[in-house]
Amino acid sequence: MKKWLKISFSLLLISILIIPLAACGKDKVQNVRIGEVTRSIFYAPQYVAIAKGFFEEQGLNVTLTTTAGGDKTMTALLSDSIDVALVGSETSIYVSAQGSNDPVINFAQLTQTDGTFLVSRQKLENFTWDMLKGTTFLGQRKGGMPQMAGEFVLKKHGIDPHKDLELIQNVDFANIAPAFASGTGEFVQLFEPTASVFEKEGKGYIVASFGTESGHIPYTTFMTKQSYINENKETVEKFTRAIYKAQSWVENHSAKETAMVIKDFFDNTELDIIEMVVKRYKSQGSYSTDPILDQEEWDNLQNIMEEAGELPKRVDYKSLVNTEIAESVMKK
Structure with missing residues (x-):
């Protein structure tokens, strides 16, 4: 009987100690x-x-x-x-x-x-950046990193984004892809997976990477x-x-x-x-x-x-x- 009481008391002590420790773990x-x-x-x-x-x-x-x-x-x-x-x-x-x-x-x-890609409405076999001149380019929101990196890359290739093409920057981020899909612009700057989805569906074609062009x-x-x-x-x-x-x-x-x-x-x-x-x-x-x-x-x-x-x-x-x-x- 005494032995059973000792065991019971020991189990009680263990449970008393474990409960606070578990609570501390949660805290x-x-x-x-x-x-x-x-x-x-x-x-x-x-x-x-x-x-x-x-x-x-x-x-x-x-x-x-x-x-x-x-x-x-x-x-x-x-x-x-x-x-x-x-x-x-x-x-x-x-x-x-x-x-x-x-x-x-x-x-x-x-x-x-940069995580964006240049997507063309038409399939271009031998893309060069000067193909953007005289086109309508649907870019990213002004002041954001995608837009700044995009313009940096265009200038790097001798394109003035505000003179050599029609640059659209007043479309909200969430609406850029739908706007292009509905017919706005000949080129667009898109994140993934939208760019690849568009390519798979024939809505556009990835022709260049802004990430590769803009550096680290x-x-x-x-x-x-x-x-x-x-x-x-x-x-x-x-x-x-x-x-x-x-x-x-x-x-x-x-x-x-x-x-x-x-x-x-x-x-x-x-x-x-x-x-x-x-x-x-x-x-x-x-x-x-x-x-x-x-x-x-x-x-x-x-x-x-x-x-x-x-x-x-x-x-x-x-x-x-x-x-x-x-x-x-x-x-x-």
């Missing part, structure tokens, strides 16, 4: 709200991090919201509707120019080239307010660790394997299209293989902004870029 789970500027296969490593449970491994419960447009994404971040924004680095420069006392800091880079730039990065980093440094480090693991996974796995992992994020896109797009982005080096945004990329970004007449003023690299977190993650 350690940190919620992180991400706002992405658009839903795109261009962001494949982010979806891999979610689907493969890399955030969960770090004790993070991530919720993802698509906030169409850089301005809306930044508004969501500044108003604390989200914790982390996935958007072009140029937006952090725009916020800085407004004199914010809580700067938006780029802490982990996801893509390192911090096209899309994870950023947050300095105050959030100050108050949640460990969380930001865990977040970056999950992203870095996903970047390495995408780099070391085939386009088909990546497509299989992220397909649930693209319900209306066929698997073969997803695979083709991932392969295209990998082949042109669009996916960053690590989360570090380097000085050369930052300078190239500001050069492109300046060329487009959209740079408010030069911003010091270290004032809006934090590489310490990414470097720490990579060392470990």
Whole structure:
């Protein structure tokens, strides 16, 4: 009887100890709200991090919201509707120019080239950039990175986008593809998978890559307010660790394997299209293989902004870029 009482008492003690420990474990789970500027296969490593449970491994419960447009994404971040924004680095420069006392800091880079492609309404066997002269070109929203990179590439090939062609820039991001499909423009600048879907359906033909032409730039990065980093440094480090693991996974796995992992994020896109797009982005080096945004990329970004007449003023690299977190993650 005494032996049974001892066993019962021991079990009771164990249960008393386990319950608080389990509760503590739950308390350690940190919620992180991400706002992405658009839903795109261009962001494949982010979806891999979610689907493969890399955030969960770090004790993070991530919720993802698509906030169409850089301005809306930044508004969501500044108003604390989200914790982390996935958007072009140029937006952090725009916020800085407004004199914010809580700067938006780029802490982990996801893509390192432009993600758009030049799509022609007609099938062109031997495309050259001067074929755009005298045509109507449906471009991206003025002030955004796609538009600035697009104009940079046109000028690189001796085309004045405001004189040598009719440039349309007043169409909202979400309506650019439908506008082209309905007959507006002879050329259009599109993200994937829309460009490949159009090609498959015979609505247009990919003739060039703006990413290949514009060089390395911090096209899309994870950023947050300095105050959030100050108050949640460990969380930001865990977040970056999950992203870095996903970047390495995408780099070391085939386009088909990546497509299989992220397909649930693209319900209306066929698997073969997803695979083709991932392969295209990998082949042109669009996916960053690590989360570090380097000085050369930052300078190239500001050069492109300046060329487009959209740079408010030069911003010091270290004032809006934090590489310490990414470097720490990579060392470990």
